[in-house]
Amino acid sequence: MKPLTQKTLTISIQDYLKHIYELTENGENASTNALARKLRISAPSVTGMVQKMASAKPALVEYQKHQGVTLTKEGRRAALEVIRHHRLLEAWLVQTLGYSWDEVHEEAERLEHVISEDFERRIAAAMGHPLRDPHGELIPTADLKMPIEDSTPLSALRPTQTGTIQCVKAADTGLLRYLESLGLVPGAQIEVKEYSPFDHNLTVKVGRKTTVLGMNITSKIYIEES
């Protein structure tokens, strides 16, 4: 008996659902292997749990051997509930406790599983039912529909095109701090100056700063064109 770990590193069903949702947003099925990588557990563990979630009543996922998983209506609702919690919490932490956008993710990650529906309603109301979180990500509605994102990845823009940053799809603290230092935050005006066909790098101007950005970044920033 050493430090008495307990706190079983068991992954909650909610986390399974959330990650399956993220993997299937593009319409594809999520492979059990991809899920395993994302959840940082072994592939057999995922297969086992996915089989249970599929044979639960009501079923949370659809699953066929070697075909990967998708969410059922039930499963999707549960996933959107967690995502709504997460994003409302991020907004709430920033607005009322002065967290910065690079600090909120971890905290929200833990809180999202334990807040009540009452708590959810109260913070949503207190903030005037926000549509997006501090990164600009859309917040699922109270009736658990995901609004449609109409902005385009920065990576799809070409020189002379301009727009407003709508959303930055990233959770990593270091990256977020870096992007903020460049002014690459939701609401910022951006103009594409140059495009390099070799590596798909874009040279962009934000405020009075000009920066060269790689695909790894431009694919994560979403723009409302103007």
Place this chain on the structure above:
Amino acid sequence: MKPLTQKTLTISIQDYLKHIYELTENGENASTNALARKLRISAPSVTGMVQKMASAKPALVEYQKHQGVTLTKEGRRAALEVIRHHRLLEAWLVQTLGYSWDEVHEEAERLEHVISEDFERRIAAAMGHPLRDPHGELIPTADLKMPIEDSTPLSALRPTQTGTIQCVKAADTGLLRYLESLGLVPGAQIEVKEYSPFDHNLTVKVGRKTTVLGMNITSKIYIEES
């Protein structure tokens, strides 16, 4: 496979510690049976876990067969940490989200285990480092000392004595609502009118209301005499 319960109703070490703290506040050891009743699990389960907590390094409790449990310094710190979280959260939920004092307990019960030290610091600072929660219970300090409670149980007062309600030690929603309807909330002035030696009932006057209270209630209300 039915509704897929998961969410192991496993009791966290933090909860064990919190309940042991509550049972040993009066200086006595906590019996494993009393703990079992409080945690609503079987006595053997408690014995097993308590043995682990005692042989963990660092040990969280001291335990000898048939002698019950007490907290070690480590264990007490961990317990006070959770209690501090709980009470700060209750205060914060009331102050910033408009919860009433009878609604906060459950929510705080779940949140207390997942908030970060950073979160704790932020809400404490935002509220100006409150000394008591909405029920008047003392909040352990940031360095994890429990302040000393200097008020007396209402049950110890006798006619003509007066004072201010300092603290109401109750968590039950119904009881709290009832007490609030009688004006029996922290800060209220109270005067003892009559004492019944048979059943120890007290007749008290709060505001312009006069009420007869049984021991079950008077033992839970703490008064600062005046």
Place this chain on the structure above:
DNA sequence: AATAAAATTTAGTTATGCCTAAATTATTCT
């Protein structure tokens, strides 16, 4: 089409935290 490589599942194991039933130890009563 056959074979090699990769992805995925099955089989079997482990650790944990709970349980019930039985055994033991402590306490109370006459």
Place this chain on the structure above:
DNA sequence: AGAATAATTTAGGCATAACTAAATTTTATT
């Protein structure tokens, strides 16, 4: 003190969610 009762622990078991190693199925290559 001795017997009856109550409190507590030991023993043995079960369920769950993870794991590794082996088997199988799918996909890619020649």
